[in-house]
Amino acid sequence: MVPKSLREEIQQTKPFESLEQEAVLNILRTADQLHRSSQQMLKEHDLTGSQYNVLRILRGAGPDGLRSSEIGNRMVSHDPDITRLLDRLDRSKLIKRRRCEQDRRVIYASITSVGLELLKELDPLIKRQGKIQMGHMSRQSLEELVHLLEEVRGRGE
Numbered sequence: 001m002v003p004k005s006l007r008e009e010i011q012q013t014k015p016f017e018s019l020e021q022e023a024v025l026n027i028l029r030t031a032d033q034l035h036r037s038s039q040q041m042l043k044e045h046d047l048t049g050s051q052y053n054v055l056r057i058l059r060g061a062g063p064d065g066l067r068s069s070e071i072g073n074r075m076v077s078h079d080p081d082i083t084r085l086l087d088r089l090d091r092s093k094l095i096k097r098r099r100c101e102q103d104r105r106v107i108y109a110s111i112t113s114v115g116l117e118l119l120k121e122l123d124p125l126i127k128r129q130g131k132i133q134m135g136h137m138s139r140q141s142l143e144e145l146v147h148l149l150e151e152v153r154g155r156g157e
Contacts, residue, residue, distance in 0.1 A: 027152070034133055041129055045122060050079045051089055055119055058095060058111035065098075065110030094118060 006026050007016070016022040035049065042052050057074045058065060066074075072082045079085055086109055089095040094115035100106035111119075134142060 027149075037133065038129060041125060042122075045118065046092075047118075047122075050075065050077060050085055051094075052122070053077070054085060054089060054109075055094060055111060055115050058109060059116060059119055061110070063110060065108040067100075067106055067108055071109060089115070 006012075006022065006029060009029065016025070039049055042049060047055075053076050054071055057071055068082050068086060071086075072079065075082075086095065086097065090097055090109075092114075093112055095109050096112050097107050097109050100108060137145070
């Protein structure tokens, strides 16, 4: 099956103003499509993509956890209100927070056993989701795609 061009998908009759514009819009359209399908799956577990991202970050951080600012820096998608995001996860008992004894202004967050269990349940679903979204592509194509996207981000700041 030959994929539709972006112009066909969005029913645009005029050519794009530039190849760069077409590339950017293709990235945005693709990201939106991937995001919507992932969000739907996470919604069934009462999580947003940002909440899931924080849980994965904290699982990787280990029992000591991370400062809020460090969590924000590691997020895949920037979230301007990391405090509110952590509040919701804390209320759901998925994370816990503690103040630094040396500097009471600093708060560390770490994942709870409830959060770890939820991730354990989600891990195979996320893996399957990735296969559904990208499994039709060859390893070589995926490696090239990763490289190209990293190149875009390296130049776009």
